Amino acid sequence: MVPYQPPLPSQYDNLPVEEMCARVRAHKRGFGRRLVILGHHYQQDDVIQFADFTGDSLKLSQQASQQKDAEFVVFCGVHFMAESADILSEGRAAVILPDLTAGCSMADMAAIDQVEDAWERLTAETDAKIIPITYVNSSAAIKAFCGRHDGACCTSSNARKVLEYALSQGDKVLFLPDQHLGRNTAYAMGYPLESMALYDPAIDGGGLSEEQIRDARFLLWNGYCSVHQIFTPQQCERVRQTDPACKIIVHPECQWEVVQRADLAGSTEYIIKVITEAPEGSRWAIGTEINLVNRLANRYAGTKMVRSLADVQCLCTTMYRIDLPHLLWSLDELSAGRVVNQIKVDEQTRHFARVALQRMLDNVSSTPMAAK
Ligand code: 13P
Numbered sequence: 012m013v014p015y016q017p018p019l020p021s022q023y024d025n026l027p028v029e030e031m032c033a034r035v036r037a038h039k040r041g042f043g044r045r046l047v048i049l050g051h052h053y054q055q056d057d058v059i060q061f062a063d064f065t066g067d068s069l070k071l072s073q074q075a076s077q078q079k080d081a082e083f084v085v086f087c088g089v090h091f092m093a094e095s096a097d098i099l100s101e102g103r104a105a106v107i108l109p110d111l112t113a114g115c116s117m118a119d120m121a122a123i124d125q126v127e128d129a130w131e132r133l134t135a136e137t138d139a140k141i142i143p144i145t146y147v148n149s150s151a152a153i154k155a156f157c158g159r160h161d162g163a164c165c166t167s168s169n170a171r172k173v174l175e176y177a178l179s180q181g182d183k184v185l186f187l188p189d190q191h192l193g194r195n196t197a198y199a200m201g202y203p204l205e206s207m208a209l210y211d212p213a214i215d216g217g218g219l220s221e222e223q224i225r226d227a228r229f230l231l232w233n234g235y236c237s238v239h240q241i242f243t244p245q246q247c248e249r250v251r252q253t254d255p256a257c258k259i260i261v262h263p264e265c266q267w268e269v270v271q272r273a274d275l276a277g278s279t280e281y282i283i284k285v286i287t288e289a290p291e292g293s294r295w296a297i298g299t300e301i302n303l304v305n306r307l308a309n310r311y312a313g314t315k316m317v318r319s320l321a322d323v324q325c326l327c328t329t330m331y332r333i334d335l336p337h338l339l340w341s342l343d344e345l346s347a348g349r350v351v352n353q354i355k356v357d358e359q360t361r362h363f364a365r366v367a368l369q370r371m372l373d374n375v376s377s378t379p380m381a382a383k
């Protein structure tokens with residue numbers, strides 16, 4: 012269920028951008044070290060300019076766990092990221108999401124009762140030990156499920172290391188909720204597509220036979236990102252035909268067929284690193300969210316050619332809900348002594364969700380990794 016975000020009071024209508032920026036800056040000065048603003052790379056420029064730390068999901072999780080002085084963490088990202096920040100900051104800071112409707116459609120594709128049902132079916136069909144691994148793009152309840160069952164979380168920067176860990180602990184992996192990250196990572200590790208089976212929660216019993224469950228090394232949940240779903244093999248082929256010097260780099264949430272046709276694949280942090288380090292004059296088509304692509308295109312305009320792989324706009328509309336008026340409103344309220352939109356995970360869920368997140372952090376470094 013999408014949480015309700017009441018409309019902002021009318022005084023936020025039509026405020027000039029310069030005034031909003033000046034007021035946010037004043038709040039930041041006023042709060043000093045008591046306030047930390049975290050910003051995901053898909054945030055709009057108007058918002059991310061105020062982030063004390065920017066990053067991909069892994070880097071932001073690490074930042075959240077390292078905030079010892081902050082009383083308030085304003086998370087400019089989506090709901091699951093704010094939940095992780097609340098869990099990892101161990102309740103020291105109040106974590107605020109400026110717009111409660113900033114969710115993630117992929118995270119919503121795995122509900123805890125569906126996962127419990129799947130687990131019952133899968134563990135009934137096989138004696139093999141299944142390790143559940145969840146992409147951090149999932150609810151705290153799913154993370155806690157993984158923590159309780161010897162599993163862990165992963166991000167797109169560390170999925171390979173976490174899968175290696177999972178296979179050292181058990182025989183099979185249940186990968187939630189992004190089938191594409193699961194498939195792309197397992198394939199890059201050398202596992203053939205035949206070793207993977209798709210569990211579809213919309214079909215009774217997941218749509219898998221007993222034999223398919225027994226034979227699969229990777230049971231991939233049928234979830235996906237609707238933004239990265241827009242990138243197609245045909246777009247890659249068009250780039251190859253029309254601009255052979257152009258390199259293609261994509262996020263591993265893209266379909267396997269796209270990742271196979273790309274030159275490189277990796278997290279948002281990895282994409283930024285590759286473009287930053289690329290030689291002058293190089294040409295790049297990027298398969299990820301448009302705010303990040305446009306930021307890189309503007310940053311390197313005149314030295315490197317950067318554009319979207321798609322010819323239609325790939326906007327994460329939920330990330331986009333965090334805008335300047337909502338950021339300003341949350342800070343105005345905070346300075347009036349009112350904590351709005353606090354994201355707080357209940358104690359019971361928090362414990363095992365933290366176990367899953369901590370297993371991930373203990374098993375990985377912060378170096379952005381390629382997924383290909
Ligand atoms: P990153 O961890 O690569 O930033 O990905 C987060 C995300 O939601 C991509 O869609």
Ligand code: SF4
Binds near residue numbers: 114148330
């Ligand atoms: Fe979720 Fe996709 Fe948006 Fe990332 S880009 S937050 S996976 S909907």
